[in-house]
Amino acid sequence: MKKIILIYILLLAVLQLYSQNEATVLTGRITSATNGETLMGVSIAEMDQNNRVVNITISDFDGNYILKIKNPKNKLKISYIGFEAQVFAGITKKRIDVKMNENSQMLSEAVVVAKRTTNDGSFNIATREISMAMQKIDAKDFEGLSVASVDDALQGRVSGLDIVGNSGAPGSGMTMRIRGTSSITGNASPLIVVNGIPFDGDVNSGFDFSSANEEQYANLLNVNVDDIQEIVVLKDAASTSIWGSKGANGVLMITTKKGLKGKTKVQYSYRFTQAYQPNGMKMLSGDDYTMLMKQEYFNRTISDTENRELVEEFNYNPSFSEYENFNNNTDWISAVNQIGNTHDHYITISGGGDRARFRISGGYYDQTGTNIGQELTRLSTRSQLDYQVSDRLRFTSEFSYTFTDNLRNYDNLLDIAYKKMPNVGIFGQDANGNNTEAFYNIRSDSRLNASQKNLMNPVALGTLAFDRELGYRILPTFRIMYDIFNPEKTFLRYNAYISFDVNNIIRNNFLPNNVNTYAWSNSNVNRAEGTNTEKLTVMTENNITWQLPRNDKHQLMLYGAVQTSSGSANYQSFTTYGLPDMQITDPTALGYLEAESSGTSKSRSIGLISRAHYSFLDRYIVDLSYRLDGSTRFGKNNRYGSFPGVGAKWIVSDETFMKPTSNVISMLAFRPSWGVSGNQPGAEYLHFSKYVADKAGYLGLTSIHPDNLQLTDLRWETVTSTNLGTDIELFKGKINLVLDWYHKRTDDLLFSNLAISPTSGYSNILYKNVGVMDNDGWEVNVDFKEIVKQGKFTMDFNFNISNYYNRIVEMDDAVQNQYNDNANTIGNGVYLTRMQEGNSFGSIYGFRYLGVYQYSDFIEGSQDNAPVARDAGNNVMLDYEGNPKPMYFKYKSTKYAFKGGDAIYEDVNHDGSIDEFDVVYLGNSNPKFSGGFGINLRYAAFTLRSLFTFRYGSKIINMARMNAENMYTYNNQTVSTNWRWRKEGDETDVPRAVYQEGYNWLGSDRYVEDGSFMRLKYLQLNYTVPSKLIKQLGLSQLKLYSNFNNIFCLTPYSGVDPEISYGRFGAGIPGVSVDNSRTPRSIDWNFGVTVGF
């Protein structure tokens, strides 16, 4: 290796010699000032006035160099890694010998001098001058955590950023809301910006957010957490207005790590995680279950006349041919659970010299879920190369590639496991009761109810069926930065980038024939679905920044930019069944083609941005911004949306009258701000009346029909927010306190697929602006740095809490008519969907549950707790014959008289019937408070960090419990049902078991639970091996980590996990958290090591 370098250097030297005749030739020798040794490989460069390199050479092994000089007026720069560079203005001499100083101390001093700056999207301004509500998180805060995506790392760390995990399944992502929900049917997730470029999550522009599951855009999975340098969360509209139409839900700006000047560094880290699924509801054993089922049947008629013998599966009759398969006690939940292991490898190489800097990283992440059959593999790489042509011209190239292979369950295994009858076995059993190798599926001729009979064997489903999503995402970016004039004199900088985002997703799921017993022609046999989606987005930005020449009093920066984005997407999808073999899982194989579709879409937008930042005396600061957004999604009349923003800051502590207190209050500032941001509809071509051709015509004629109502006056959804903030810094940064209060109003709420009168020929209107919604809230963030310091021991403490109140202020009659009509279905298991003015989005409406009727017949004094109608004074109502009036459930033509053992619901209007007029507001899913706090302890090389997260006051509909406590179906039930009402006089709060009869599980507050929780998100112990020891090992860095995640959770919630994301339109109850027994967040521990070479 050394030889090659030598030859190379010699060769260079010879080349230099060869061409020296014509021009001035400069020679010299480079030595170290410390020990006088000659330095080899030092770069000697001739540079013009703009520091563009004209000519360059390097010193040979004796430290000698020869350089041909083009122009003696040029500068000479001598630089070497680890040494201070030296510059000579004008090369007048023929020989220059240089002694170089090592520069390690110099660097640290430079940091002290410079102001800390933060990039807010377009300016790099001093952190203290920021007038907007934003919070910055450094990557160090989540170093060593093993998380698949950054939202997990951010949870509980930022005030006003409410993050809820969608599910514990690998790669399922999280739901993020910055300062509440500001959109109803639109995307309510914040905009993610990576290195200044919007990181668009939607796979195709026809992607319908209103019907999508949050899991479908676990977008952040494509950014490796280890690549992240810092994250800035923009919260108020003054800061998000520069993102205009995309910024309405707040912005998450991610900056990735860059190469640093210095020797090439190699760093490798490995983390291993083991995850356990927490215990959920305790379910009945096979024996208890069959007992319950018999009672469910008996209670229908209070006799055995309805022959329970009909269902042989409950009777343990050895003469039944399937007896052995139905005499078990299977714990289905344990059967689908497993310990999940995660291996997370990450390697990075970075370094660079004066001109060029690079950083290349690669990661391999492999996670098996806590349910069988779940596995997420991710391969990611990112490289960044900066090349500085001269002081005024710089190029940057970034490239990132992510491959994800997410193997998911075909169906929700846990949900099935909770429902599956426990007396059936996992494997088929022979006549002696021994397990065979084949999974057992209930025979199709069984007399069991179809809901149980067709429930697939979850173990078979997890083992044999799959739902795989392969994602390929490539993002090459090219940037240029050019100072039009010498920046020292006139700062006018031009920046531009062009970025490509190639996002391909291949989804394939397969249901093999041996997970059910359907006939071969059934569409659930060897069924495969495949969807390929390709999306290309091209984004560009050209901007100019001008800065007032340095001046003690005034500082002014102006910025103007043009951003464009254009995207195109297409997809193809096939569904086939009856594939010839379960090894053939591709839907393009020969089978019955059930469905086939394809589509294409395009979108374009343009944004013109202007900004100004002005500060006077460093303490009066004003920020102005204005963005004009043009989008193809609107017609001519509303094509452009304008989004202004104003922010101001007064740093009170810099005033002379505050001088006396400066020892205590080192910083005090007020930040009022106001701004507008927006949201656009999720579909293209809305302002056209489109004529669409049908696949089939009529009698050989092509059929074309108008497909939609043209939207003539669709407007942007706008979010106007006012923010009042205060920054307080006490005791020279020991205590940092940030307070914010805000009012956020969404006007012209976009509502998709609003039903209209079908006499128009259409059943809905694609989008409409329907109302006004408010979010009011406050946030507190406190940081105590080194609050305790005793020798080598220090302690930090940080705490954040936030609150918001969401309210629907105005709602179009059309929406209210559609959703608030009492004609909405009322029945078992149903909660009303309402959009009521004055209440929060995400409100829950239902009956009030008051317990269980003890007796069937009312006898004054002895049997008072019986189903009779009572008036407002709680007196029993009598009919004209003087008999007590029975209590009815009445809905449309249904009339059911309650009996002993039935659920009691509050008869709010005392009319003797439980009906739609007794439905009341039961709370909402928005938390009253949420936040987190952490304590960090350091002792020498040890660090112990902890983070607690909490939410308070959110309501959850525990649908999983409802399904497991209703005793109405064939589903397995929880052990709590053993406390059920069984005979007259029983005093209990669990109603009787009746199969398919009664109204014991109407949507009521019985299943609406408090979802408050406080959880220890992680406890992390770090050990940095002392440098002495490391050097002996030949390493530059060695760190060890160990984490314990989610090890405890304080919650009144009865379900497994109180972290439940909000429902969306078309998926659950909009805005409401509904627990459907998804995979809960796991309890896990991990171990990690980082090695630097």
Add this chain to the structure above:
Amino acid sequence: MKNILKNTALLIFFSFALTSCVDKWLDMRPDDQVVLEEYWTSAADVEAVVASCYRYMITDDYMYRLFYWGELRSDNIAMDNANTDESNLWNVNIQPDNGITRWNSFYQVINYCNTVIYYAPGVMAVDQNFKEYELRTYLSEALTIRALSYFHLLRTFGKVPLVVKPSKDDSEDFNVPQNTEKEIIDQIIADLTTAEGYARDSWATTASTKGRVTKNAVRALLSDVYLWNQEYDKCIESCDKVLNDKINEIILLETDYLYSKAFYEGNSPESIFELNFNSNLTKNNVTPNLFGNINKNISRGHLKGSASLINAYSLSYDTRLKSTLVAKYSNNKIEMTSAIFKYEGQKVPADFSKELYVFRSASSTANWILYRLPDIYLMKAEALAEIGETSNLRQAITLVNKTYTRANPEIDSLKFEDFNTAASVKKLVLEERRREFAFEGKRWYDLLRLARREGSTANAVQYILPNYSDATLITEKMAQLGAWYLPVNEAQISINRNLKQNDYYNSIYGTK
């Protein structure tokens, strides 16, 4: 300084150049669709939307309702593997949330017709090759399909909103109230009168002649409308136009060919207007689902024939029975089952070792017949009987005999002497219509026409009673004429507050 000025000037220039481009850049149109601004430029454009008018009549939603509205509640039907909506309707337990009351598919078709009627005349100015007669033909199709759709809505709901303009954009008010029955029927008659003048006599292919609007199709529909509106002279006049058309003659099929030609093959010589299903993409899913078809994996249909229907035929003589319901052969005797044969069955040669029928193969498609020649005979007979007078009654019997003798070749034709009162002729016509058109979506309208004409449900209700165990309850429920119509779907009322619920249902369920 000079440099700065120059650079700024350049910048401004470029930004101006840019803004003019921006508007163009943002005016993006779909790749795989045409927008209204670019449509309606040629005859082909008109024809394609006319095709959609037909295309959306053969959708499941529309087809199901043609049957449900026209026959489900009648005495022809018994429940087999019915869904909740169907059995509630049949059981006279009709809630305003019953899905069958949704009229979306009808108004969708009406909107396409309105679109043609509104835009097609303008195409003449753009496309020189688009001739007046072509325009008239297309208009006749749109007008007729619109009239047909309204005629069904009218007979099902009584009053419905009358929309005759296409819905274009969201600035319009779609919450239109119902129009009176008179307004609707006037519109229908006016449209059909125009269409009769515009329509073609025939098309190039038999399929099109039967499957698209012709003069005779318009006349058949018009006769039906006049009969409903109790304009008997006009009805007879219109029927006669069909019967006297010697150029495009409609010919009654012979006994043996009726079911193989009319219902199995479709587009038979006796057909006047039928909806054609003829490709894999436009399968008829409705008749197999309703009537059952083993070859299509549907072992049991939603519905079956009622006991009283079987009794309406003469088991020994009426050939229609064995072709309307599935006949099985056992012990050398023919036994009738209640499974429905019409549309889904194919008769096989009488081989007594086998059953008498097979079902359509999985890929085959049955056409849905709207009008065929016997309808003209029997509509005319009904009109004649209503007018009364001996000569008319005699003529009516002659007309009834056309279908009766065809179906009963082994027995004598009906004699006037046996039905010599107007009442008995009316009854005969009604019974013959039942036998001839069972499962063709007409029986309920026949009974409702009777009730309307008599201004009382007393007689009509007698026909449906055999279907129910509790005669008193049904008589009571069906006493008001309003109960014979369907309620307006409650979801549609909650969206469109200008709609009024049918008075009868309002009195039961109250106003929302």
